[in-house]
Amino acid sequence: MTDLDDSPRPRGELTLKLLASRQDTNLHGDIAGGWLVARMDQAAELAADREANGRTATVAIEAMDFLCPVRVGSMVNIFTRLVEIGHSSIRIDVEVWIRQPHERNSDELHKVTEARFVMVAMDDKGRIRAVRRET
Numbered sequence: 001m002t003d004l005d006d007s008p009r010p011r012g013e014l015t016l017k018l019l020a021s022r023q024d025t026n027l028h029g030d031i032a033g034g035w036l037v038a039r040m041d042q043a044a045e046l047a048a049d050r051e052a053n054g055r056t057a058t059v060a061i062e063a064m065d066f067l068c069p070v071r072v073g074s075m076v077n078i079f080t081r082l083v084e085i086g087h088s089s090i091r092i093d094v095e096v097w098i099r100q101p102h103e104r105n106s107d108e109l110h111k112v113t114e115a116r117f118v119m120v121a122m123d124d125k126g127r128i129r130a131v132r133r134e135t
Contacts, residue, residue: 007110010097012081015043020039020074020098027084031070036113039078040094044117047080052121053132056090060118067111073101077109083116088128091120 016039026032041058048056070076076098083091093116097109123129 008057010077010079010094010095010109010111012023012079012093013044013047013078015080016076016078018076020070020072020076022072025072029072030088031072031074031076033066036070036076036096037064039076040096040113040115041117043078043080044092044094044119047082047092048117048119051082051085051090051131052119055124056119057122057126058117059120062116062118064113064115066113068098070098070112075099076112078107084116085131088121088130090121090131092117092119 018039020031023114024031024035028034044058045056076096079095079097080091081095083093084089093114095114096112096113099106099109121131
């Protein structure tokens with residue numbers, strides 16, 4: 001049997017799920033892009049910290065386009081997917097998908113944005129270190 005539903009789906013693991021609230025809006029009532037980027041950074045850090053077994057920091061965010069606005073009351077779902085582990089860096093793909101406030105009882109998600117975050121492992125003094133992997 002084949003899957004007839006060709007609609008795009010989130011890739012990766014659900015890392016953060018939160019509700020967009022009124023205090024996070026811009027002048028037009030949409031959720032501010034910076035708020036979304038901060039939450040994406042938080043999700044990337046959570047995913048990278050697990051891989052690095054410790055502290056990480058963001059060193060780069062690759063191109064990002066916003067596909068649709070996020071309204072107050074939207075359920076924001078942030079997915080992360082490990083792309084690559086280097087000597088001291090970790091590349092994580094981060095996707096934001098929302099459930100619109102008027103679609104609370106639906107399983108339909110709408111993609112808002114995606115970006116690749118480059119994280120670097122750090123020691124307790126804030127110096128770059130090798131990624132410690134579990135053996």
